[in-house]
Structures are given as structure tokens and as C-alpha cells.
Amino acid sequence: MKVFFQTIVALVLGIGYILAAHATPLEVGHVEIMQGEVIVHPLSGLSRQVGNGTQIYEGDTIETTDGAVVIRLTNDSVLEFYDYSKFTFQEYRNNGAKAKYELHQGAVTYTNLEQHAKIEGRDIKFKAGTSLVSPIGTGFRLNRGNVGGFPVAVVFVNFGQVNLQSYNKNATVNSGEWGIGTVKTETGGRKNGHISVGTDLNTVINDFAKKFGKKAEAKKSLVQLISNFVKRSDDSTSSHKNGKKQDNGEVVVTPGGGEKPASPN
Numbered sequence: 001m002k003v004f005f006q007t008i009v010a011l012v013l014g015i016g017y018i019l020a021a022h023a024t025p026l027e028v029g030h031v032e033i034m035q036g037e038v039i040v041h042p043l044s045g046l047s048r049q050v051g052n053g054t055q056i057y058e059g060d061t062i063e064t065t066d067g068a069v070v071i072r073l074t075n076d077s078v079l080e081f082y083d084y085s086k087f088t089f090q091e092y093r094n095n096g097a098k099a100k101y102e103l104h105q106g107a108v109t110y111t112n113l114e115q116h117a118k119i120e121g122r123d124i125k126f127k128a129g130t131s132l133v134s135p136i137g138t139g140f141r142l143n144r145g146n147v148g149g150f151p152v153a154v155v156f157v158n159f160g161q162v163n164l165q166s167y168n169k170n171a172t173v174n175s176g177e178w179g180i181g182t183v184k185t186e187t188g189g190r191k192n193g194h195i196s197v198g199t200d201l202n203t204v205i206n207d208f209a210k211k212f213g214k215k216a217e218a219k220k221s222l223v224q225l226i227s228n229f230v231k232r233s234d235d236s237t238s239s240h241k242n243g244k245k246q247d248n249g250e251v252v253v254t255p256g257g258g259e260k261p262a263s264p265n
Contacts, residue, residue: 025057028092029073036067036083061088064106080109098123103144111139112160128153130183134163140173145225147218152182154226169193180208180222201226 043059085106129151138160166181173179196208209218
């Protein structure tokens with residue numbers, strides 16, 4: 001009898017594993033506009049090229065080469081990726097009210113169009129290197145790069161605000177402000193977060209470079225990183241305003257206003 005029950009339990013568990021393995025993945029959104037080559041790497045299975053209307057699922061990783069892609073989420077929020085970017089939809093629950101994303105490289109623009117974004121925004125997290133960005137009813141642009149061998153997150157807020165966290169440091173980045181964050185391993189192996197925030201980009205870069213150390217090297221790397229970031233945004237042929245497609249060739253993912261980031265001097 002004991003062997004019989006063990007066999008039944010094993011069969012039930014086996015069937016459960018099979019069903020879980022073949023369960024339909026949770027839909028995150030769909031491709032609305034694309035340019036150039038865009039590849040999706042699913043959590044399991046073969047990678048696939050995408051086109052307009054292609055569905056994106058939880059666990060998928062989007063990778064662009066010399067193109068750009070706009071993805072509209074199921075909650076009507078918008079993500080726009082620029083060239084040579086890589087981004088994973090790690091978790092997407094409650095119609096995107098709770099979500100975890102990771103920007104591995106490149107740049108992304110995010111526009112949250114949900115009515116409840118102000119309340120639920122802190123359940124949405126974007127990881128970029130060693131930093132976390134948590135939007136609060138926000139449209140922002142996020143770039144991941146490297147300075148002195150350390151991963152750096154650069155964010156510009158179009159409207160609303162975000163919380164920027166780098167290990168033991170936290171800061172609020174408001175509309176029209178830049179935020180730069182990283183976690184640096186100091187002498188002796190001690191980790192320390194570095195964050196700089198402000199409206200004047202050059203002041204923010206200088207402040208961050210001073211905190212980071214190796215000021216000249218850090219400043220040069222940041223200027224190059226942010227210049228490429230801004231150029232990606234300005235060169236993109238996809239455009240949105242109030243969450244709708246525009247055909248004027250300008251990138252404006254700023255419902256209700258907002259400003260475009262300016263290049264550093």
C-alpha cells in the first residue's frame with residue numbers, strides 16, 4: 001500500500017511538472033513599433049526575431065542591434081529601447097503593478113500611463129548595474145554604462161519622480177533632474193554607494209566624479225556615456241506623446257509635458 005501511494009504521489013508531481021513546463025507564459029505586452037533587427041530570448045526555448053504586433057512574455061529578454069523598438073505593456077505603459085540595448089522582463093504581476101526589469105546594456109525610455117501609478121509605482125523596479133530605479137507615476141530615460149570598471153546608472157526624469165538606490169545610498173530624482181548612481185568597492189573590500197542628483201547636468205557630472213574619485217577619468221567617461229545616451233534618444237525614428245504614435249521623427253515620450261535631456265558640455 002505504501003509503495004502504491006508513493007507511486008501515485010510521484011505521478012501527480014510528474015504531471016504537475018509537465019503542466020508547469022508547458023504552461024502559457026504571462027503576457028507582458030506587444031511590439032508596437034520597431035526599426036532594424038530586434039531579437040527576443042525567452043526564458044526557455046529558441047530565440048526569435050520580432051515584428052510589429054509580436055507578443056512579449058514574462059522572462060523574455062529583448063536585444064536590439066542597430067535598431068529601436070517600442071513595446072506597449074498590458075497596462076498601456078510604454079517602453080522604448082534604443083540601439084545596442086538588452087533588457088529583461090524578470091517579473092510582471094497584477095497587470096504590471098508589481099514588476100521587476102533589468103537593463104543589462106544600452107538605454108530605455110519608460111512612460112507609465114496607469115491611473116494608479118502614483119500609489120503602485122514603488123512596486124516597479126528597474127535594475128541597471130548595481131543601482132535600482134523605482135518610478136512613481138513617472139516618465140524617465142535610463143542608461144546603463146561603465147565608469148572606471150564599475151556599472152553606472154544614469155537617469156533623466158521627464159515627469160513625476162523616481163527613487164534611485166545604489167547600495168547604502170538613496171535619492172529622489174524629480175522632474176527635469178538627472179541622477180547618476182553606482183556602487184564602488186573601496187580599499188579593503190568595503191562597498192559604498194555614490195549618487196549625485198540635480199538639474200544642471202555638468203554640475204551633476206562634476207559632483208559624481210568628485211565622489212567617485214579619479215575625477216578627470218570619471219568625468220570623461222560620463223560625458224561620453226551621456227552624450228551617446230542623448231544622441232540615441234534624438235536619433236530614434238519612433239515617437240510617442242500621450243502614449244500615441246507620432247510621425248514627426250522626434251522622440252517625445254512625455255505625456256502631459258516634460259523636457260528632453262540636454263547633452264553635457
